Amino acid sequence: MKWLPKPIDLGITSVLGMLLGICMSLYENELYTYLMYWLSIITIFGILGIIGLRGYEQRNEHMYKMMRYVMGLVGIISVFTAIGYVHTDRVITHYFEDRPFYYGADGAYYVQLTSNPQPTVTLDGIMTMVDADVEGMDIDKNGATEHVPAKGSIRIYVPGEPPIHMGDRYVIRGTVKGFTYYEQSGSLSMKTRYINDGLQGNLYQGTIEGPYTVEKTLGTWITDTGYALGAYLDRVHHWVAQQFEENLEPSIASLGASLVLGGQYAMLPETMVKLFSETGLIHILSVSGSHIALLFLIISIVLQRLHLRKGVEFSITCALILLYCTIVGWSPPVLRSAIMGLLSGYVVMHGGTYRALHALLLSALCLLLWKPLFAVDISFVLSFGSTLGIIGLYPYVYRLFPPNPISKGVALCISAQVLIFPIELYYFHILSFLSILSNLIVGPLLDMAIIAGLFLAILNLVFTFTLGWSLLGFILKASMSLLFAIRNLGLLWSPPMPLWLVVVWYLGVSYIYWLLALKEPIRVAWNRMASIALLVVGMLPLGLSYVKPMVQVVPIAISSGPAFMVCKTGFYREAYLYIDAKNGDISPRAMKQCIDALHHRGFSRWNGVFVEGYQKGYTHVDTLEHLYSKGQAGKELTLDWLSVQLHTKAGYEIIVTGHRKFHFHPRKEGEKVQEIVYNTKRETNTIYGLTASNQLLHYQERGAMHFIVWNTLHSQFDVEEGVYIVGSDENNVVTL
Known part of the structure; x- marks a missing residue:
């Protein structure tokens, strides 16, 4: 044809x-x-x-x-x-x-655990998170308990760290509710991930009442066998993590385990995760393509020394790679790198020529046909985007630099980031070249730590090589010290690229690719100038925020109560934060949402923080004030664009003035707020605020057209799609 x-x-x-x-x-x-x-x-x-x-x-x-x-x-x-x-x-x-009928129902749920339990830190302490399939439930009807069939996939949180495993069947009492979507500009939306995984509800603080059994059939036997294998490999996962805990100092044990096994974010100190994120090495804390590539390299070197037949060598490589991937979890980056690696081994075994771009496209197509919403999964996008940049751009970007090993490393880092730069800027907010330094200097040390950690953990099956563990501890400490030094060189927090600038960015990338790969003759000086111009385009969002004065209100999606940031851009930049903490200290997630909002608008610190109902001992509120604020703003503030007044009983009243006015109206004593959520996906000029229902008419008489009152979860405002905090999508920044 x-x-x-x-x-x-x-x-x-x-x-x-x-x-x-x-x-x-x-x-x-x-x-x-x-x-x-x-x-x-x-x-x-x-x-x-x-x-x-x-x-x-x-x-x-x-x-x-x-x-x-x-x-x-x-x-x-x-x-x-x-x-x-x-x-x-x-x-x-x-x-x-396919919405389950048991939404909001309190009862005893009969579930089979379908994932390996993971400890996670919440405001209520350490809990174990696990996914499960519902097989039935007990409900109270007319004073009697009735068992009814039920189905669906849910996520369960149980207090502490109980000895539960994948494939186990338990009766767990609690209430299943829709997921809470903390959607705000600059933060990841979990909604498409839940849809992709088929998770339909959330059972928080469940109580395990005991195990149960079902009738054995061929189907249940096959399913249970697969889950039993997964549970066994999870025990291997925990055993490897335990080797790091027993042989390294507590301050670096969790880091070593995370490097080898990935996915240990909940157990890592917040400052450590923040450090890796700000220096561009966060990807190394979760198993990614670099881990699989390192494992392929180790296996191939060892097997080549044994002089085995290619077929046997390929079979052993496949088995070990699949085993490792199953232990650490089949995330999109792991799936991508495993498919590409196995295709490479298969082609080489048959004497063919391996083409990385073909393998990348085939792996992408297979994953999208399996789960199409991987396309908007951030880990999928970053993994495939960076790999495509390396394959397609690296040979040409290298031509811009003098030929030496350092130039190769710099060209590799730039190639990996060019295609995904707008997404990195939107979700991680950092405009910095520190990632190049950290990948060149610290990256090789951490690769050595991954190889050494895996080798030492396996060697512990025979004996404990104490000197090796001491050397590994030294490498990890040296890596942390270097990262702190690089971090102290300074960071630039940048607003995101507007969509029109994203178009300009990729027009620039296309033009430079044409210059480097297609145009003849090659003019190195002009190509370098064009590349520098593209870097300037990447810095435009930050530059525009200094030359274009705007007053903005940024609602922050937290569950404890209303919170928002008000900021003024231009040459004299200011930002202030308001938090309602009358119900207690905010959660770690809420603290992160506040920090994300700050950095997403291009600020490193607030000028002041106003806290409603603050009490001594609010750890996370104190962290925001001490680390991310230039100083407590006090109880009142009067600027040409911002007025803050503290009423004795009602609380703060905040008025922000631009071309329009934002009025945060305090509650009167004993007054209840009617919480209203409007779908604003296709509406413009929305005014955000928290107000009593009798104030809506007052504002309408003043010309306000649209309102949205964000739900504080105090009344558990459940809607069919879940509970939305602050609007109905992530584009909720209001420019006045």
Whole structure:
């Protein structure tokens, strides 16, 4: 078939078609996020780019031949667009139409655990989080207990760390509720991840009443056997982590275990996670492609020394890689790197030529056909985007630098970040070159620590190599010291790229790729100037915030009560935070949401913090004031754009003035607030505020058109999709 595209073009167009269909379905189902808009932009760029590039390459061919090839590309894109749209729409529709009847019902749930339990830190202490399939429940009816069949996947939190394992069946008492979506600008939305995983509810602080059994059939035997294998590998996971706890100092034991096993964020100190995030090495704390690549390298070196047949060598490699991936968990980056690695081994075994781009496209297509909402999973995007940048850009970016080993490292870091830079800026808020330094200096040390940690843990099966563990501890401490030194060089917090600037960024990337890869003759000086110009484009969001004065209100999504940040950009920049803490100290998640809001708008500190109902001993509120504020603002403040007054009984009254006015109206003593949530996805000029219901008419008479009163969860305002805090999507920054 002469019209059929070449294999590489077939892979590119099929993936682009899937992504386009997924974006269309997300838009149709009103699952709007910045990530979805970004994905739409790069998909359109990719489609126009591949069609334009192939047309340009065949410009000397007969017009009919060129058009036939281009139409073949368009046909493949259309087919996979339809597949992506239908598949994604089916997943979303099935999730929302299959709502469990037991939402909000208190009872005894019969569940089978389907994931390995993970300890996590909450405001109520350490809890164990685990996913489970509901197989039935007991409800009270007319004074008697009745067992009814039920189904669905839920997430369960039980206090402490009970000895439970994947595949176990337990009766757990509690109440299943919809997930709480903490959606705000600059923060990750978990909604699409829950849909992708099929998780339909949340049972918090469940009480385990005991195990139960079911009738054994062939289906349950196969399922239970698979879960038993998973539970056994989880015990191996815990055994490896225990080796680090027993042989390293407590301050670095959790870091060593996280490097080797990944996913230990809850057990790491907040300052350590923050340090890795700010220096661009956060990816190394979760198992990613670099871990799998290192493991492939170790296995291949060892097996080559044994001089085994290629088939035997490949089989052993596959078994060990699959075993390791199962122990650490099948996250999207692990799936991607495992598929690519196994394809590489298979091709080499049969004497073929391995092409990394083909393997990347095949792994992306397989994962999207399996779970289409991986396309808007941040780990999937970062893993595939950085790998695509390395494969497609690294050889050309390296030409911009003098030929030496340091240039190779710098070119590799830049190539990995170019395609995903707008997303990194939106979700991580850092505009800095520190990640290049940390990856060049500390990255190799941590790679050594991963290899040494895995080797020493396995060696502990025979004997404990004390000197080796001491050396590993020294490497980890040295890495931490270097990261602190790099971090102290300074960070720039930047606002995100608006979507129009994202388009400009990728136009610039396309132009530079054309200069480096396609244009002849190569003009190195001009190419360097164009690359520097692209870096300037990346710094534009921060620069614009200094030259464009704006007054903004940023509602913050926390469950303890109303919270928001008010800020003024321009040459004289100011930011203030308000938190309602009348119900107690805020949670670690709420503290992180406040810090994310601060950095997302390009500020490093607030000028002041106003706390309603503060009491001594509020640890997380104190952290915000001491580490992220220039000083307590006091009880009252009067500026040309901001007025803060503290009423004795009612609390704070805050008025922010721009071209419009934001009025945070305090409650009168004994007055209850009627909490109202409006869907604002297609509305503009929304005024955010917390007010009593009898004040709505007052504001309407003043010309206000739309209101949204964010729910504080005090009355457990449940809606069918879950409980929304602050609006209905993440685009909730109000410019006055």
